[in-house]
Amino acid sequence: MVAKLKALWELTRLEHGLMYGIGVVIGVVVSSGLDIEAEKLIFGILTAIFLQAAAFSLNDYCDYEVDLRNKRMDRPLVRGDLSRKTALVVSILFTPFGFIVAFLISFQAFFLAFLITLAGFLYDIKLKEFGVAGNIYIAFSMAAPFVFGSVVAVNTITMGVAILAAIAFLSGFAREIMKGIEDVEGDSLRDVKTVARTKGIKVAARYSAIIFILSVLLSPIPFFFVDKF
Known part of the structure; x- marks a missing residue:
């Protein structure tokens, strides 16, 4: 039983869900200074946890063959701790839970x-x-919890949260470009068209550095929008 629960945790990456939940709280704080009903805040955190669990479960279901070839023993499906069907069922179950709580x-x-x-x-x-x-999506997923937190709190995206989300997006995008440099050999096997593969490693490194610097330059700005403490 404990082994199955551990495998489910690994499948759904619940540690990521907790981080997304913290991101929602940060979005709430920046947009409203925690001037929000506790129930809404809890629902916002649960939405993030449920939907990220669904997405990661589907990810492992779709990536099973690739993970198997790459001997990704950190994946419970590859180890045989859970079946592909289980991963798909978990994704299908968590998705409506997340939508209901969000509604x-x-x-x-x-x-x-x-x-x-x-x-x-x-x-x-x-x-x-x-x-x-794919890089753009991963970067977007890093920014999304802050945006969602703002919508949870005030039903819109405030300027402070928009800038915070932009910083997260730029940092994530730069990180993904850098990862493309590290994974250039593996990506060639799947014909993934990363910046490193299409433009070259030096160009990818330059793009990544510029975007990282831009995100750092923007980083002090959101603090000027938190004025309710």
Whole structure:
């Protein structure tokens, strides 16, 4: 039983869900200074946890053959601890849970959660093969919790959160370009069109450095928008 629970944790990457939940709280704080009903805040955190669990489960389901070839023993499906069917069922179950909880917050929160989840499923099924498009999605997923937190709190995206999300997006995008340099050999096997493969390693390193610097330059700005403490 304990082994199965551990495998489910690894499948759904619940540690990521907790980080996404913290991202939602940060989005709430920047947009409203925690001037929010506790129920809405809890629902926002649960939405993030449920939907990321669904996305990661589908990711492992779709990547099973590749992970098997690459001997990814950190994946419970590859180890045989869980079946592919289980991963698909977990994804199918967690998705409506996330949508229901988001709808209990507001229609705006539900709609945004739907768009974020749709993007995640498209990434799992196809986008990751397109290199830069996959990089953009991963960067977007790093920014999304802050944006969702703002919508949970005030039903819109405040300027402070927009800038915070832009910083997260740029940092994530730069990181993904850098990872493309590290994974250039493996990506060639799958014909993933990363910046490093299409433009060269030096160009990719230059792009990554410039984007990282831009994100650092923007980093002090959100603090000027937190004024309710």
